[in-house]
Amino acid sequence: MIDEFIKLSIGTLRKRKLRSWLTMLGIFIGIAAIVSLISLGQGLKISVEEEFAKLGTDKLLIQAKGGFGPPGSDLSTNYLADDDLRVIESVLGVDEAAGLLSGSVKVEANDKVRYTYLAGMPTDKSLSLIKEFMYFKVEEGRELKDGDKHKVVLGNRIAKGDLFKPNLKIRDRIELNGESFKVVGIYEAIGSSQDDSSIFISEDAYRELLDEDDKWDIIIAKASQDPDVVADRIEKKLRKHRNVEEGKEDFEVSTTAEFLDAVTNVLGILNVFLVGIAGISLIVGGIGIMNTMYTSVLERTQEVGVMKAIGAKNRDVWAIFLIESGILGFLGGLIGVIIGVVVAKLAEFIIAQTGNSIIKAAMPWWLIVGALLFSFLVGAVSGVAPAYRASKLKPTEALRYE
Amino acid sequence: MQPIIELKDVWKIYEIGSVKINALQGINIKVNKGEFVSVQGPSGSGKSTALNMLGSLDIPTKGTVYLDGHDISKLTESNLATIRGKKIGFVFQQFNLINTLTAKENVMLPMIFQGVEKEERVKKAEELLKIVDLQDRMDNRPTEMSGGQQQRVAIARALANDPEVILADEPTGNLDSKTGVSVMDFLHKLNKEGKTIIMVTHDEYTAKNADRIEYLVDGEITKTVKK
Ligand SMILES: Nc1ncnc2c1ncn2[C@@H]1O[C@H](COP(=O)(O)OP(=O)(O)OP(=O)(O)O)[C@@H](O)[C@H]1O
Ligand SMILES: [Mg+2]
Numbered sequence: 001m002i003d004e005f006i007k008l009s010i011g012t013l014r015k016r017k018l019r020s021w022l023t024m025l026g027i028f029i030g031i032a033a034i035v036s037l038i039s040l041g042q043g044l045k046i047s048v049e050e051e052f053a054k055l056g057t058d059k060l061l062i063q064a065k066g067g068f069g070p071p072g073s074d075l076s077t078n079y080l081a082d083d084d085l086r087v088i089e090s091v092l093g094v095d096e097a098a099g100l101l102s103g104s105v106k107v108e109a110n111d112k113v114r115y116t117y118l119a120g121m122p123t124d125k126s127l128s129l130i131k132e133f134m135y136f137k138v139e140e141g142r143e144l145k146d147g148d149k150h151k152v153v154l155g156n157r158i159a160k161g162d163l164f165k166p167n168l169k170i171r172d173r174i175e176l177n178g179e180s181f182k183v184v185g186i187y188e189a190i191g192s193s194q195d196d197s198s199i200f201i202s203e204d205a206y207r208e209l210l211d212e213d214d215k216w217d218i219i220i221a222k223a224s225q226d227p228d229v230v231a232d233r234i235e236k237k238l239r240k241h242r243n244v245e246e247g248k249e250d251f252e253v254s255t256t257a258e259f260l261d262a263v264t265n266v267l268g269i270l271n272v273f274l275v276g277i278a279g280i281s282l283i284v285g286g287i288g289i290m291n292t293m294y295t296s297v298l299e300r301t302q303e304v305g306v307m308k309a310i311g312a313k314n315r316d317v318w319a320i321f322l323i324e325s326g327i328l329g330f331l332g333g334l335i336g337v338i339i340g341v342v343v344a345k346l347a348e349f350i351i352a353q354t355g356n357s358i359i360k361a362a363m364p365w366w367l368i369v370g371a372l373l374f375s376f377l378v379g380a381v382s383g384v385a386p387a388y389r390a391s392k393l394k395p396t397e398a399l400r401y402e
Numbered sequence: 403m404q405p406i407i408e409l410k411d412v413w414k415i416y417e418i419g420s421v422k423i424n425a426l427q428g429i430n431i432k433v434n435k436g437e438f439v440s441v442q443g444p445s446g447s448g449k450s451t452a453l454n455m456l457g458s459l460d461i462p463t464k465g466t467v468y469l470d471g472h473d474i475s476k477l478t479e480s481n482l483a484t485i486r487g488k489k490i491g492f493v494f495q496q497f498n499l500i501n502t503l504t505a506k507e508n509v510m511l512p513m514i515f516q517g518v519e520k521e522e523r524v525k526k527a528e529e530l531l532k533i534v535d536l537q538d539r540m541d542n543r544p545t546e547m548s549g550g551q552q553q554r555v556a557i558a559r560a561l562a563n564d565p566e567v568i569l570a571d572e573p574t575g576n577l578d579s580k581t582g583v584s585v586m587d588f589l590h591k592l593n594k595e596g597k598t599i600i601m602v603t604h605d606e607y608t609a610k611n612a613d614r615i616e617y618l619v620d621g622e623i624t625k626t627v628k629k
Contacts, residue, residue, distance in 0.1 A: 011502035311487015311515040
C-alpha cells in the first residue's frame, strides 16, 4: 500500500512542479550547508588526527611563556636555555630531547628580497627527533648535516612557490641577512603554509647569523613512560632549576595528546556552531514544507472527500499527505547532499590553492545517510499537522468544497 | 427480506451561526437488494443530503441509518470506511476523478484502500475499463478525456470493489443529453445484472426505468411512486 501512496504523492508533486521545487529549496539549502560544513569539519578533524598519529603521543613540547609577545619572538623576555635542555634530558622517563630555534630572516634570491621564517636545526642525532615532530621529507638534495655552516634546506614553497620565481634549485645561492648560503636540499610540501615557507639552517649557523647564545625556542622531548607523568616530572624539575613557584611557571610543558584534545575541542565547538546555523535554515525549510502542505490540503479538499467516499480510512489520508511531505523533505535533502558535496570539494580545492592541504572534504557514509534521513524527518514532521487536518475532513463537506 | 440500506426517521440539521436549516426532516427509506430507486425533487430539497445518508458518508443529526443491518453510528470510522468502500460505489455529478492519476490508476484506487493485491487490481481495473468501453484510454489522465469518458471511468471506479449498491448524484448533470443517455443505459444495464442503484436525477428517462421514485420537498418525502 505504501508504494501506491508514494506513487500517488509523486504524481501530485509533479503536477505542481514549480511549487515543489521552491519548497524543496528551503530544505536543500539547509542540508547543503550542513553536509558541506560537517564534511569539511570532519575532514579537518581526520587530518589533524592523522598528523598527531604521525607524531605519536609520546612527544612532549616545552616552551617558554609569559614576558611579552609569543614564545620565540624577540619580544619575549623568558626563554629556555641550553641548561634547561640538559635538565630535561636528565628527567626520568625522557628518552631524548632536542631543541629548535625559530625566527625570521631577510632573504635575497633571484634579485628579490623577502622576509620569511627561519629555523635552526640541530645537525647531530637529535635531528631525527625533530624530524619525527616536524615530519619533513627531503624531495631533492639532502638533509643538513654536521658542519654545514653556509648551507640551507628550503621549504617547498620557498623553492617552488611564487616568492622567488623562477624556482630555486640545488646549488643555487641565496643570501640570508646579507650572508651567502648554498641550497643543499628542498623538502616536500607538507601542507602547512608556515612550514612550507620556512628556511632551515644548522643550529650553529642560526646562532651566528641571529646572534643567539644559548637560547632554545622549542624543546621537544620523547617520553619512554606515560607522557603525562613524564610531563609532571619535567615541570617539577624545571621549576626547581628555574626557581619559580608552582602556578607561576614561566614555561609550559604540553603533551601531544593535550594538543589533540584542545584542537578537537575547538573543532567540536566550531562544528556545533556551524551546524546550529545550518539547523536554523532547516527549520525555516520545514516551515516552508508545512506551508506548502497546508495549501495542498486546502486545494485537494475535494480529492480527500472522493478518497473517503471510495473507502479511504482517516489513516490512509493521513499517510498519503505525510508521505508527500516526507518526499519533499527527502528529495530536498538528496539535492542538498549533492550540492553540499560539491561545495565541500570546491572549498577543499580553493583552500588547497592557498597552500594548505590540511582541509580535505570527508564524506563518511553516516553523514550522507544521516542527512537524507534527517531531511526526510524534517519533511515528515512538518507534514504531520497538515496531514492530520486532511485526515479529519468530513467526506460530505470535503466533497462540497470548491 | 432485510433491506440493504434503511433510513429510519432521519433528520439532518445544519447550523449556520444561529440559523438552523432542516435539510432532512425525519425521512424513512428502505432500499432492497437489486432495486433501482430514483430520488427526485426541487433544488435544495435535500436530495444530496439524503443520498449522503444512504451512502453513509454523513451521520444524521437524529435517527438511524442501517447498512446491511449494521447501525452505522455504532461503527468506528475505519470500519465504516472499509464497509463503505466495499459495499457502496459512488458516482458524482462532477466525475471527481483524481487528476494526477491515469484512468486505470483511478479505477485501482478503491481496491488499494481495500488492500487488494496488485496483480488482481490491475486485472480488475482493465476488465472494468473494457466494460465501460475505454480499453484504449486506460493510461490517459482525466484531463485528456471528454466528460462522458470521465464519467465512464468514474463508473468503472465505483464498480471496482464489486459493491452491492451504486449511488449516483446527478451523474448526467454535466453531460450533454446523448452521452447522458448512454451513461444511463449503462447504469440500467448494471441494475439488470443485479446491482442496487440509487440515483438523484431530474431526468425523465430514469423516471421510466426506476422501480421506485421518492419525491423530496423541503426535506420530507411527499410522494413515493412504485411500478
Ligand atoms: N454542509 C451544509 N451546510 C449548510 N447547509 C447545507 C449543507 N449541505 C446542504 N445544506 C442545505 O441543505 C439543504 C439541502 O441541500 P441538498 O444539497 O441536499 O439539496 P439538493 O436537493 O441536492 O439540491 P440540488 O438539486 O440543488 O443539488 C439546502 O438548503 C442546502 O442549502
Ligand atoms: Mg444535490
